[in-house]
Amino acid sequence: MRVEISVRRERDPTVTTNSSTSSSDTAASTPPTPAQGAVMHIGEVAARTELSLRSLRHWEEVGLLKPSGRTDGGFRLYTAADVEKILVIRRMKPLGFTLDEMKAAMTDIETLADAGADAAARDSARARLSATQQDAVVRRQKLVVQLAMADEFLDLISDRPV
Incomplete structure (x- = not known):
């Protein structure tokens, strides 16, 4: 029943x-x-x-x-x-994405979440997000290098008498 x-x-x-x-x-x-x-x-x-x-x-x-x-x-x-959208944007910010790049990524995320979006729009959004992901990996690696340099600097100045 x-x-x-x-x-x-x-x-x-x-x-x-x-x-x-x-x-x-x-x-x-x-x-x-x-x-x-x-x-x-x-x-x-x-x-x-x-x-x-x-x-x-x-x-x-x-x-x-x-x-x-x-x-x-x-x-x-x-x-x-x-x-949740705000948190996605906040996570993109330290990677140096521009406002326009963040807008585009958010639009693509919304397209993929939209059950009514046509297949072509979903495929395009998926491709753009894949490129954004690859870009984010490169940007993250640059941050890792910068962080290592910052750690080296802190080690250098901590070894010096004050």
Whole structure:
């Protein structure tokens, strides 16, 4: 026997979410869905991701990441999925990727996660991400070399009398 349960969720009038419109549009849409989980304000997200409020705001301004919604008062609301995207961006940052490179990688990741994306788009995204991964390996190796040099420097100055 199959039993279906329907849960009706009332719209929270204090929450609006982003649609595919630009940040200058003022049209409100539906709140984050239950599948997106609880929402967090920017301060909680900053604490969880160890990023500054300024970085999160800047990433929104340049189109790198949009919060899932806003309160009627304009406060940003983030979901767990948003935090995961932020963590991907944060991991790319020390490797020296530009904002445009990070945007492209995030777009490709979203394309691969989109079940509705056509095969050609998915193949292109997969190829670009593979190239990004190879680039990241090279960038990481350069950081390893720099870290070794820093360790050598610390050893040199620690052997000297002060």
